[in-house]
Amino acid sequence: MLPADCSRRLVAELQGALDACAHRQLQLEQSLRVCRRLLQAWEPTGTWACEPPPEPETNEEDPLPACTPSPQDLKELEFLTQALEKAVRVRRGITKAGERNKAPSLKSRSIVTSPGTTASTRPQSPGQAGGHASDRRPTKGLRQTTVPAKGRPERRLPSVRDRTRAGIGARAPRPGAGLRNQHMAPSAAPQAPEAFTLKEKGHLLRLPAAFRKAASQNSSLWAQLSSMQTSDSMDAAAAKTQFLRNIQTASGGSQPRLSAAEVEAEARRLRKACSLLRLRVREELSAAPMDWMQEYRCLLTLEGLQTMVGQCLQRLQELRAAVVERPPLPCPVGRPPRASPSCGGGAEPTWSPQLLVYSSTQELQTLAALKLRVAVLDQQIHLQKVLMAELLPLVSAAQPEGPSWLTLCRAAHSLLCEGGARVLTILRDEPVD
Amino acid sequence: MRRRRVDPAAGARAGALPEAIAALSRSLPSGPSPEIFRRAKFDRPEATSALWQLLFRVLSPLPAGNALASIALEVQARLVKSALCSQGYPRLALAQLPEDGSKGSRELLLALSWLLARGPVLEQMLAQTRVPLGDEMTVCQCEALASLGPPAPHMEAEGPVDVRHMQWLMGKLLFRWRQLVSSQQEQCALLSKIHLYTRGCHSDQNLGHLSVTEAEMLRDPEGGQKVSGAGAAQNLDLAYPKGLHFSCTPGMGPRTFWNDLWLVPRLLPGDWAAPLDPGGASACSLLSPLRVLLRTLEHESRRLEAVLAWRRSEPVFWQWMDTVLGTCAPEAPAAASQPTFLPWVPECGDGELELVVRELQTLEEELREAVERRRVAWEAKARGCGRGPEWSAARRASRETVEKELGALQRCWEQDSGPAPAHGPHRLVRREDGAAGDRDLRAAELIRTLRSQEACLEAVLRQLQGQCRQELAGLTGALPGLIWIPPPGR
Numbered sequence: 001m002l003p004a005d006c007s008r009r010l011v012a013e014l015q016g017a018l019d020a021c022a023h024r025q026l027q028l029e030q031s032l033r034v035c036r037r038l039l040q041a042w043e044p045t046g047t048w049a050c051e052p053p054p055e056p057e058t059n060e061e062d063p064l065p066a067c068t069p070s071p072q073d074l075k076e077l078e079f080l081t082q083a084l085e086k087a088v089r090v091r092r093g094i095t096k097a098g099e100r101n102k103a104p105s106l107k108s109r110s111i112v113t114s115p116g117t118t119a120s121t122r123p124q125s126p127g128q129a130g131g132h133a134s135d136r137r138p139t140k141g142l143r144q145t146t147v148p149a150k151g152r153p154e155r156r157l158p159s160v161r162d163r164t165r166a167g168i169g170a171r172a173p174r175p176g177a178g179l180r181n182q183h184m185a186p187s188a189a190p191q192a193p194e195a196f197t198l199k200e201k202g203h204l205l206r207l208p209a210a211f212r213k214a215a216s217q218n219s220s221l222w223a224q225l226s227s228m229q230t231s232d233s234m235d236a237a238a239a240k241t242q243f244l245r246n247i248q249t250a251s252g253g254s255q256p257r258l259s260a261a262e263v264e265a266e267a268r269r270l271r272k273a274c275s276l277l278r279l280r281v282r283e284e285l286s287a288a289p290m291d292w293m294q295e296y297r298c299l300l301t302l303e304g305l306q307t308m309v310g311q312c313l314q315r316l317q318e319l320r321a322a323v324v325e326r327p328p329l330p331c332p333v334g335r336p337p338r339a340s341p342s343c344g345g346g347a348e349p350t351w352s353p354q355l356l357v358y359s360s361t362q363e364l365q366t367l368a369a370l371k372l373r374v375a376v377l378d379q380q381i382h383l384q385k386v387l388m389a390e391l392l393p394l395v396s397a398a399q400p401e402g403p404s405w406l407t408l409c410r411a412a413h414s415l416l417c418e419g420g421a422r423v424l425t426i427l428r429d430e431p432v433d
Numbered sequence: 434m435r436r437r438r439v440d441p442a443a444g445a446r447a448g449a450l451p452e453a454i455a456a457l458s459r460s461l462p463s464g465p466s467p468e469i470f471r472r473a474k475f476d477r478p479e480a481t482s483a484l485w486q487l488l489f490r491v492l493s494p495l496p497a498g499n500a501l502a503s504i505a506l507e508v509q510a511r512l513v514k515s516a517l518c519s520q521g522y523p524r525l526a527l528a529q530l531p532e533d534g535s536k537g538s539r540e541l542l543l544a545l546s547w548l549l550a551r552g553p554v555l556e557q558m559l560a561q562t563r564v565p566l567g568d569e570m571t572v573c574q575c576e577a578l579a580s581l582g583p584p585a586p587h588m589e590a591e592g593p594v595d596v597r598h599m600q601w602l603m604g605k606l607l608f609r610w611r612q613l614v615s616s617q618q619e620q621c622a623l624l625s626k627i628h629l630y631t632r633g634c635h636s637d638q639n640l641g642h643l644s645v646t647e648a649e650m651l652r653d654p655e656g657g658q659k660v661s662g663a664g665a666a667q668n669l670d671l672a673y674p675k676g677l678h679f680s681c682t683p684g685m686g687p688r689t690f691w692n693d694l695w696l697v698p699r700l701l702p703g704d705w706a707a708p709l710d711p712g713g714a715s716a717c718s719l720l721s722p723l724r725v726l727l728r729t730l731e732h733e734s735r736r737l738e739a740v741l742a743w744r745r746s747e748p749v750f751w752q753w754m755d756t757v758l759g760t761c762a763p764e765a766p767a768a769a770s771q772p773t774f775l776p777w778v779p780e781c782g783d784g785e786l787e788l789v790v791r792e793l794q795t796l797e798e799e800l801r802e803a804v805e806r807r808r809v810a811w812e813a814k815a816r817g818c819g820r821g822p823e824w825s826a827a828r829r830a831s832r833e834t835v836e837k838e839l840g841a842l843q844r845c846w847e848q849d850s851g852p853a854p855a856h857g858p859h860r861l862v863r864r865e866d867g868a869a870g871d872r873d874l875r876a877a878e879l880i881r882t883l884r885s886q887e888a889c890l891e892a893v894l895r896q897l898q899g900q901c902r903q904e905l906a907g908l909t910g911a912l913p914g915l916i917w918i919p920p921p922g923r
Contacts, residue, residue: 001596002594004592008591011599012840013573015604017578017606018602018606020578021578021610023610025613025616027614028620032623033619035627035645038652039623044639044654046494048463096486106683113436130888143471189497198626198630198631202631202648203633205631207634207647207651208654210727211650211723211726211727212732214731215566215636215730217730218730218734219637221738222687225556225740225744226872228741229556235747236751239748243550243751244547244550246758247547247758251524269846270788270789272845274792277793277845278796279892280842292814295811297673297834298807300805302807303835305800306800309800312678313790313793316786317790332775351557351560352556354857354859354860355859355869355870355872356859356860356861356872357868357874358625358862358876359863359864359877360625362624363876363877363903364621364625365621365622367883368621368651368879371574375612378890378893381890382898384898388900388901394900397677400912406915407597407884409905411600413599413905414600416901416905417895417901417905418512418606418920419603420607423606423920425918426526426916426918427917428915429916
């Protein structure tokens with residue numbers, strides 16, 4: 001049995017590692033759910049199927065509590081009208097192509113939905129490129145084709161159509177947040193609904209216009225901002241440095257104090273130094289010199305390494321002296337992330353959007369796998385150091401009698417030397433008396 | 434301290450200063466009005482609490498939320514002081530300010546300007562609250578598998594624990610690692626497929642295909658179909674505190690897009706009065722998540738414009754700040770080495786440094802012994818070899834080679850490794866030819882860097898394990914009557 005405080009520390013560390021993995025696993029699974037759902041056939045949203053096609057007046061009969069201000073209503077009405085206008089246009093186009101009558105009715109039902117409209121209407125599955133509808137082969141259904149199969153009431157449609165014609169007012173059509181018109185496959189038998197899959201029709205998707213506009217404005221502003229940063233005006237930069245200098249001198253200190261970030265960066269560098277030095281020392285100590293020249297060089301290297309280790313130690317002691325740890329304030333904001341030791345450097349968090357380009361599934365998988373591997377190795381090395389610090393003293397201090405000591409040795413060997421993956425066997429071989 | 438001579442041209446640009454301050458105020462989240470800045474110059478007390486709160490927002494490492502807003506002013510002030518201290522803020526007057534917000538607005542204004550001068554604070558804050566539209570992947574390793582803060586209080590071990598329990602926990606961990614690997618491989622495959630199937634869709638030619646979040650938006654614009662209940666609730670807890678950017682978004686993969694959107698409006702100051710119910714379609718709001726998204730984008734664009742305006746009119750502001758500084762009394766020179774307080778960087782504390790110090794000390798010991806031994810042996814040998822001129826030339830040559838090698842070794846850690854991989858998430862984009870602009874990262878290069886990191890870490894791990902093996906062998910091997918059979922090799 002391990003002593004209590006040692007147990008507590010070890011269990012806490014291992015449990016922490018387990019929790020971190022569980023958390024990451026959870027994130028992955030959530031994301032997997034979303035991705036899988038996207039790759040399957042897209043279903044109509046549940047509520048949609050039962051919704052009657054909205055008429056402009058239905059807004060008031062909205063089952064949802066009417067806490068909408070009426071300007072909201074007007075906005076939604078506009079969307080609706082616009083969508084209906086599109087319906088008319090498309091329907092005319094379709095009729096010209098001599099499609100069957102079924103199409104218009106289905107279409108009008110589909111068109112009334114635009115995402116901007118209220119919750120009473122549920123928009124449909126992603127539209128296809130509406131404008132080129134007539135060019136495309138009568139497309140297989142989107143989920144609207146399944147709708148007729150559900151036996152939608154047809155009687156309301158003529159009224160909607162009428163209203164469409166009537167309701168096209170003088171409102172200037174706004175580029176709505178509308179999905180493009182879905183095209184009904186008139187010939188595609190509603191009897192055999194073809195579901196929408198990303199694989200077959202993914203390239204036909206179009207983002208809503210309003211979103212496109214907003215996103216492009218957004219990205220161009222970001223681009224402007226990043227280009228402005230790189231070509232920072234001389235005035236501004238000079239003014240800033242001058243101000244900083246002024247503040248420094250006004251406070252009487254000639255040397256700027258070390259910030260926490262700098263201390264951390266220095267500590268990180270020294271950690272890296274430590275591991276590099278250790279590796280090198282091992283190499284030199286295990287190398288067998290052939291002749292006196294090599295021996296001499298080996299000796300010189302070791303002496304040089306010794307000096308460097310001494311310098312690093314001194315620097316570390318200086319750092320420690322400079323850091324006075326106050327009792328940590330109860331920090332309600334949570335902790336900032338702990339930089340992992342292999343994280344490249346104290347780079348400023350970049351704020352400008354950047355892309356990461358990959359060219360094949362394989363590459364992406366390799367990249368992700370390597371990232372995970374490095375993180376796991378980090379975790380493993382940290383655990384190794386903690387285990388070494390706790391277990392080795394125990395093994396050396398324990399009395400080598402009794403089975404419990406053997407258990408401890410076996411466990412220590414497994415944890416420390418095999419990463420917990422394998423266990424050695426101890427064979428009791430009493431000498432024959 | 435000499436006052437700066439007021440630039441005569443500044444008079445001509447008199448209008449520029451109010452503009453600059455207005456732009457600054459617009460670009461700060463829930464920014465104080467320009468009046469506050471003006472009052473602060475004259476050290477008016479009514480400007481103080483607004484500035485404390487602003488500094489708190491700026492310095493807080495996590496994106497704001499309702500939780501932060503409810504912290505008392507005194508606590509905020511104290512945290513601001515320690516954060517500034519840990520960043521190396523030189524003015525002592527700030528540390529001596531009362532924390533109740535009764536005075537000190539000029540000092541706070543100076544502190545704010547100091548922060549603004551040191552780094553791109555506004556841009557960083559904007560990046561913090563960006564809603565990622567793409568599939569984001571971080572390049573650096575921060576938070577890759579970091580622990581979630583203080584250990585959960587479910588620690589069973591209150592007493593002594595059998596060491597075999599540790600072995601069991603370790604085995605569990607090994608299994609979880611394997612599980613992570615396979616889940617991640619699957620996720621990459623699916624993500625890649627989605628990118629492949631939607632190529633040619635995106636309006637932005639640079640991107641070329643939809644991301645999962647965008648595809649999800651098209652599939653389910655109303656957000657009516659959410660991820661199953663439990664998942665949704667958890668996503669809210671984990672997704673946002675993990676930050677968007679400042680604290681490096683973990684890994685890759687889209688969070689459930691719509692659940693995040695319910696949270697975003699909490700960041701929008703003022704104009705978003707209705708608290709949205711994250712659990713489901715809110716009864717009070719009839720706006721679809723798409724509309725919410727559009728509003729967020731618009732809001733962000735307004736702030737971006739404000740930051741651009743600020744950048745253009747910056748020089749005027751700095752001149753003004755110099756005058757503000759001029760009105761302060763000069764401080765007495767501080768004691769040479771003020772201790773640096775690190776309350777907001779608890780992890781960098783003594784724990785890590787301790788381990789390193791101990792390692793270096795062991796190393797030093799080892800080296801001392803080895804060097805002594807070898808030096809003695811060498812001197813004995815060298816005495817016998819004579820002292821011809823080739824001898825000393827050879828020795829000099831060896832010395833130089835060794836110096837060069839060691840210098841290279843030292844440079845390995847003194848210089849930062851090349852172009853440091855940027856923190857923060859990057860949007861994943863699939864391109865068959867792998868062409869990338871100069872600001873973009875290529876997967877192939879990252880793979881190379883990661884491979885070398887991996888090799889380095891594996892070497893360290895192997896070496897540590899070898900060390901343990903030696904020590905344990907030393908401790909256990911001497912006992913009679915026991916045979917130690919190592920496990921079958923890998």
